[in-house]
Amino acid sequence: xxxxxxxxxxxxxxxxxxxxxxxxxxxxxxxxxxxxxxxxxxxxxxxxxxxxxxxxxxxxxxxxxxxxxxxxxxxxxxxxxxxxxxxxxxxxxxxxxxxxxxxxxxxxxxxxxxxxxxxxxxxxxxxxxxxxxxxxxxxxxxxxxxxxxxxxxxxxxxxxxxxxxxxxxxxxxxxxxxxxxxxxxxxxxxxxxxxxxxxxxxxxxxxxxxxxxxxxxxxxxxxxxxxxxxxxxxxxxxxxxxxxxxxxxxxxxxxxxxxxxxxxxxxxxxxxxxxxxxxxxxxxxxxxxxxxxxxxxxxxxxxxxxxxxxxxxxxxxxxxxxxxxxxxxxxxxxxxxxxxxxxxxxxxxxxxxxxxxxxxxxxxxxxxxxxxxxxxxxxxxxxxxxxxxxxxxxxxxxxxxxxxxxxxxxxxxxxxxxxxxxxxxxxxxxxxxxxxxxxxxxxxxxxxxxxxxxxxxxxxxxxxxxxxxxxxxxxxxxxxxxxxxxxxxxxxxxxxxxxxxxxxxxxxxxxxxxxxxxxxxxxxxxxxxxxxxxxxxx
Amino acid sequence: xxxxxxxxxxxxxxxxxxxxxxxxxxxxxxxxxxxxxxxxxxxxxxxxxxxxxxxxxxxxxxxxxxxxxxxxxxxxxxxxxxxxxxxxxxxxxxxxxxxxxxxxxxxxxxxxxxxxxxxxxxxxxxxxxxxxxxxxxxxxxxxxxxxxxxxxxxxxxxxxxxxxxxxxxxxxxxxxxxxxxxxxxxxxxxxxxxxxxxxxxxxxxxxxxxxxxxxxxxxxxxxxxxxxxxxxxxxxxxxxxxxxxxxxxxxxxxxxxxxxxxxxxxxxxxxxxxxxxxxxxxxxxxxxxxxxxxxxxxxxxxxxxxxxxxxxxxxxxxxxxxxxxxxxxxxxxxxxxxxxxxxxxxx
Numbered sequence: 093x094x095x096x097x098x099x100x101x102x103x104x105x106x107x108x109x110x111x112x113x114x115x116x117x118x119x120x121x122x123x124x125x126x127x128x129x130x131x132x133x134x135x136x137x138x139x140x141x142x143x144x145x146x147x148x149x150x151x152x153x154x155x156x157x158x159x160x161x162x163x164x165x166x167x168x169x170x171x172x173x174x175x176x177x178x179x180x181x182x183x184x185x186x187x188x189x190x191x192x193x194x195x196x197x198x199x200x201x202x203x204x205x206x207x208x209x210x211x212x213x214x215x216x217x218x219x220x221x222x223x224x225x226x227x228x229x230x231x232x233x234x235x236x237x238x239x240x241x242x243x244x245x246x247x248x249x250x251x252x253x254x255x256x257x258x259x260x261x262x263x264x265x266x267x268x269x270x271x272x273x274x275x276x277x278x279x280x281x282x283x284x285x286x287x288x289x290x291x292x293x294x295x296x297x298x299x300x301x302x303x304x305x306x307x308x309x310x311x312x313x314x315x316x317x318x319x320x321x322x323x324x325x326x327x328x329x330x331x332x333x334x335x336x337x338x339x340x341x342x343x344x345x346x347x348x349x350x351x352x353x354x355x356x357x358x359x360x361x362x363x364x365x366x367x368x369x370x371x372x373x374x375x376x377x378x379x380x381x382x383x384x385x386x387x388x389x390x391x392x393x394x395x396x397x398x399x400x401x402x403x404x405x406x407x408x409x410x411x412x413x414x415x416x417x418x419x420x421x422x423x424x425x426x427x428x429x430x431x432x433x434x435x436x437x438x439x440x441x442x443x444x445x446x447x448x449x450x451x452x453x454x455x456x457x458x459x460x461x462x463x464x465x466x467x468x469x470x471x472x473x474x475x476x477x478x479x480x481x482x483x484x485x486x487x488x489x490x491x492x493x494x495x496x497x498x499x500x501x502x503x504x505x506x507x508x509x510x511x512x513x514x515x516x517x518x519x520x521x522x523x524x525x526x527x528x529x530x531x532x533x534x535x536x537x538x539x540x541x542x543x544x545x546x547x548x549x550x551x552x553x554x555x556x557x558x559x560x561x562x563x564x565x566x567x568x569x570x571x572x573x574x575x576x577x578x579x580x581x582x583x584x585x586x587x588x589x590x591x592x593x594x595x596x597x598x599x600x601x602x603x604x605x606x607x608x609x610x611x612x613x614x615x616x617x618x619x620x621x622x623x624x625x626x627x628x629x630x
Numbered sequence: 631x632x633x634x635x636x637x638x639x640x641x642x643x644x645x646x647x648x649x650x651x652x653x654x655x656x657x658x659x660x661x662x663x664x665x666x667x668x669x670x671x672x673x674x675x676x677x678x679x680x681x682x683x684x685x686x687x688x689x690x691x692x693x694x695x696x697x698x699x700x701x702x703x704x705x706x707x708x709x710x711x712x713x714x715x716x717x718x719x720x721x722x723x724x725x726x727x728x729x730x731x732x733x734x735x736x737x738x739x740x741x742x743x744x745x746x747x748x749x750x751x752x753x754x755x756x757x758x759x760x761x762x763x764x765x766x767x768x769x770x771x772x773x774x775x776x777x778x779x780x781x782x783x784x785x786x787x788x789x790x791x792x793x794x795x796x797x798x799x800x801x802x803x804x805x806x807x808x809x810x811x812x813x814x815x816x817x818x819x820x821x822x823x824x825x826x827x828x829x830x831x832x833x834x835x836x837x838x839x840x841x842x843x844x845x846x847x848x849x850x851x852x853x854x855x856x857x858x859x860x861x862x863x864x865x866x867x868x869x870x871x872x873x874x875x876x877x878x879x880x881x882x883x884x885x886x887x888x889x890x891x892x893x894x895x896x897x898x899x900x901x902x903x904x905x906x907x908x909x910x911x912x913x914x915x916x917x918x919x920x921x922x923x924x925x926x927x928x929x930x931x932x933x934x935x936x937x938x939x940x941x942x943x944x945x946x947x948x949x950x951x952x953x954x955x956x957x958x959x960x961x962x963x964x965x966x967x968x969x970x971x972x973x974x975x976x977x
Contacts, residue, residue: 116830136934138751146708222719224712240715296723299754319752319763321837321926347835347924348934355819355834356924358827513703513939520711550711 118360119343124609124630127340129623132353134366136320136346140301142277143216143223148532148619149366151277153344156325156623157308158280161190161209161259162271166625168443169536169616171271175204175281175309176259185266185572192257197330198283199306199313206253211284214246218294225278228534231270233262266572268444269537275620276534283307311337311624320346331624338627357605363628364613365605370485373428373603383605386430387615390533391600392439392541393489395478399593400555401525403474408465410592413526414451415458416500417493422598426492427485429603434596436585437531437545438538441617445538445578448586451596455500462501470502479508480528481515489597490528519553527553530600536617538581539565545588556593672967676960683956690952691741691945695734698936698944705750705939724750737945746949747942751935757946760931765950767837768927771850771919772912774843778851779858779908784901786855787862788889791870791897802859809856818849818922835924846923850916854908861904866897899966906962910955 119130133149142154163174176190196204213232216223217239230236233250237243250262263270273279283300286307287293290300300306306314311333312325323344327337347353350367357365368376368384376384397404397413404410419433432440435450459469467473478494480486490507497503505526510518518524531551533540543549546565547557564584571577589596602619612626706712706720721727725736740747746757790802822845826834836842869875870893878892879885917929928947935943 118830139753141753144753146710219715219719220723222712222716222723224708224710224716226716227713240713296753297748301754318926319755319760320930345836345924349921349924351819352835352922352924355822355827356836359822359830359832359834361833361835511703511937513707513937514701516707516709517702517704520707550713 120360120363120607120609123343123363124628127338127628129339129342129610129626129628130361130363131342131344132347132356132362132365132367133323133344134346134353135348137323140306140314140317140323141282141298142280143212143221143225143282144296145277146224149344149346153323153325154277154280155275155620156310156312156342157306157314158277158282158310159196159331160274160280161192162274163624164275164616164620164622166612166622167614167616169272169275169618169620171274174275175209179271185268186263188261188263188270189254190259190261192259193332194257195332196309197332198286198309199328199330200283200286201330202283202285203256204281204309205256206259207256208281208284209259210246210251210253212281213249213251213279215282215284215287215293216278217246217249220294221296223278225276228273228276228278231263231265231267231273233264235264265570267569268574268577269535269539272535272537281309283309312339312342315341322346333624337624339623342623354605357607362605363607363610368429368603368605370427370429376605377428382608384603385606385615386601386603387619388439388441388617389600389602389619390439390441390536390540390617391530391602392434392437393528393530393597393600394434394437395493395595395597396519396524396527396529396554397593397595398522398525398527398553398555400522403476404525406465407591408461409467409473410595411451411590412458412461412465412501413497413503414589414592414595415454415461416497417595417597418453418455418496419597420453421496422489422492426488427598430601432599432601434599436589437594437596438541438585439533439599439617442536442538444574445581447538448582448589450586450589451592458500462503470504473503475504475506476525477506477508478526478528479510479515479518479524481512482509486528493597522553522555533618538578538585539568542581542585542588545593552593554593556588556591558587558591561587672964676964679960679963683953683960686956687949687952691738691949692734694945694948695737695941696730698939698941699730701939703939705941707939724748737942741949746946749940749943751938751940751943757942760943761928761946761950764926764928764931767925768913768916768920768929770843771846771916771925771927772909774847775850775854775912775916776909778847779854779912782851782855783858784862784894784898787859788866788894788897790859790863791866792885792889794867799863802863806856806859809852809854813918814849814853815918815922817852818845818919821845821849822922835922837923837925837927842923846919846925849922850912850919854912857904857908858901861900862897865900866893869893869896872896902962902965906958909958910951913951913954 122128123130133152135147135149137147137150137153139145139150140153140157142158145151145154159174161174161176162171165172175192175196177193178191180189192204192206198204213229215221216226217229217235219239219241226239234243234248238246238249252260254260267273284293286305287298287300290305291298303314303317308314311328311331313328315326316322316324325342327340328334331337345362347356350369353362353365353367354369354372356362373384397410399405419435423431423433435452436447438445438447440447462468462470478490480490487509494505494507497505519527531541531544542565544551545556546552546562561584564580564587568577568580568584571580606613609628609630610626611629613621706717718727725733737747746761749755749757749760752760786802786805790799793799822834825845826832832841832845875888875893878888916927917933919925920927920929928950931943932947935947
């Protein structure tokens with residue numbers, strides 16, 4: 093090879109590999125300029141119909157496409173006017189009258205009126221739609237009876253349109269968190285006429301949510317939806333508060349692999365990730381703390397103890413297990429995302445509710461209880477199995493607790509891991525002894541965690557039930573005074589934790605990455621970030 | 631397979647003999663009869679293989695239908711329990727409330743009309759739509775990767791064979807061993823780290839512009855280039871020692887001509903046999919690449935459908951892959967016979 097050619101080749105190669113060469117403008121840079129937010133969203137949404145939305149990704153996208161009677165404040169999610177400009181609440185907290193704003197419009201230009209809400213709630217409650225979250229509407233008088241088929245007359249349900257812009261809702265019992273509940277997708281209005289134009293409105297599989305057909309009333313409208321690829325929303329010109337919406341578009345990317353999502357963030361394809369690989373938290377904290385967020389989240393991890401199993405039917409054994417867990421070590425040494433040790437099932441931060449003292453870590457008391465139960469030093473105790481669904485994080489926690497129980501109590505625990513849906517099936521059938529799980533709250537009230545342990549709850553799965561616990565929750569639901577209600581709930585939680593059908597482990601956080609240009613993305617307990625308040629600062 | 635009274639391989643001989651005698655008699659010389667002589671066994675072979683494939687496909691469908699049903703958990707098993715009423719309504723909507731044998735017959739009935747049913751995960755999409763939407767993406771990824779694999783593999787293998795035991799041979803075998811030993815989920819992120827994150831030339835994920843095709847196709851192609859290069863080298867070395875190559879060289883043909891016109895045709899036979907499983911592997915095995923690079927292809931749907939217990943999508947993708955693999959194997963068998971007259975069309 094001629095020397096000149098060789099020199100040229102070396103020059104080209106070094107020029108091209110030098111940082112900055114051939115670098116294109118990234119999606120984030122373009123987005124900052126054009127106010128287009130690129131958002132990693134984890135799972136792929138199955139549908140964009142708010143009434144059948146169940147996973148976090150579906151709820152996230154539908155929150156931008158639709159608006160309920162009330163909306164959420166971007167800082168702490170307290171209810172602020174949405175489609176309803178204002179509302180009155182009766183002194184017994186049972187009757188709510190909403191006054192709809194005249195300029196609320198669907199994306200097809202039609203006005204949003206009171207009967208739109210009635211038709212939508214009727215749709216959610218109609219059994220043939222099989223809406224998973226229909227139970228959210230049970231606080232409305234007669235809603236449960238209608239949903240369960242006891243009556244087919246929707247007039248029996250406590251929701252009436254006084255006129256086109258006035259809506260009255262009568263509740264079954266005082267529900268202090270009712271306004272917050274209204275932001276859940278199950279309560280959102282849907283365009284019944286549009287749905288009917290594409291098929292049956294009260295069954296699934298209608299197809300009205302496809303781009304070109306989709307009609308919403310939110311700050312953004314659906315432009316493009318390519319499953320497992322990308323969802324594009326554009327600012328809706330018909331939205332009543334469009335002047336305050338600063339983003340021109342949102343691009344959602346369903347990226348299931350957190351590793352792939354993190355790489356996309358680093359190449360400037362995403363403004364915000366849905367998650368962050370566990371192993372990378374420390375590196376980000378060290379090298380780029382400005383990009384790392386560990387926001388508090390309404391999510392608790394705990395073990396379910398199956399009280400139908402002979403060994404775990406013994407309350408002393410259950411309490412011994414609960415007391416022997418070193419939660420601080422798990423939260424601080426094992427997990428590095430700012431998780432907090434949990435002694436109760438309700439996470440910290442719920443306004444107006446202070447959880448009880450709960451289950452401390454006390455190995456001495458745990459050993460004493462186990463001896464009282466007839467198994468001093470764990471001798472003679474049958475082998476116990478701990479089931480968890482296959483994931484590296486779950487394995488870490490299960491192994492740590494297995495070691496704590498062996499060290500403190502002399503108990504041998506066998507770890508079993510299964511694929512997620514297999515674990516769910518085993519749980520439903522009650523075929524487990526100890527099961528690692530978690531719960532994400534649906535709304536900002538302790539009952540979103542405490543209702544789980546009612547004896548008639550479909551999510552209990554522990555076999556534990558207590559008439560006094562049920563009665564306390566029942567009374568709390570019918571108590572209008574906030575302080576008295578909180579006391580009743582606190583008493584119920586203390587009672588449940590003392591019986592130890594569950595062992596709280598840690599209060600989780602939401603760990604993710606965010607580009608410095610993103611503004612208005614505040615830490616909120618439900619991880620909701622009303623997009624109309626988000627903007628990009630180039 | 632049971633053979634007919636006349637062996638398939640005997641038919642061309644009989645027909646050729648007939649033709650010869652005809653041409654000798656100068657009465658009805660017919661080149662079309664000659665073509666028929668080679669066409670009939672081919673037709674017999676294809677028909678027989680198609681029938682075998684149909685039977686295999688039926689068995690695959692039946693086994694998959696029942697196996698996925700016996701896996702614990704169903705399409706509506708979720709973290710949050712639904713009430714028994716809601717579950718009943720959901721099951722009734724999708725016909726899951728009927729006895730399993732009835733559902734199986736219903737499925738076969740629909741399948742007969744080309745209807746793969748609605749997806750359980752995506753309520754407003756049918757399995758036919760999902761497949762039609764995702765297959766072109768995976769096919770593009772697969773074909774481009776195959777191109778990369780063939781170009782790199784055959785080039786490296788050929789040079790390794792010509793310059794046997796030289797540095798280029800060692801380089802080819804090093805590249806080959808590297809490609810075989812390092813899995814794509816390691817090569818993929820490494821390439822992304824170097825060329826996307828540090829150099830900034832490419833996106834780390836997505837399938838939007840032509841630049842997004844480069845990294846995934848390189849990674850997937852590289853994994854298959856390795857065995858292709860080894861097979862090319864082996865095949866060529868065997869052919870290069872044969873008499874007809876010596877004859878070609880003796881005639882004064884250039885080395886380039888000897889390799890490209892004479893040696894490669896025979897030398898590539900092992901590669902052709904490998905291509906059937908390789909194409910099937912590239913298409914079905916693209917799941918890892920599709921996940922690393924977030925490509926909206928059918929491989930991701932295939933794996934996700936199993937974890938979602940999306941019964942109809944599982945069946946749809948299994949049928950697709952089964953048909954693909956069977957068709958590819960058939961094509962390879964025919965290609966082999968065409969490339970190598972020594973290969974008999976065995977039914």
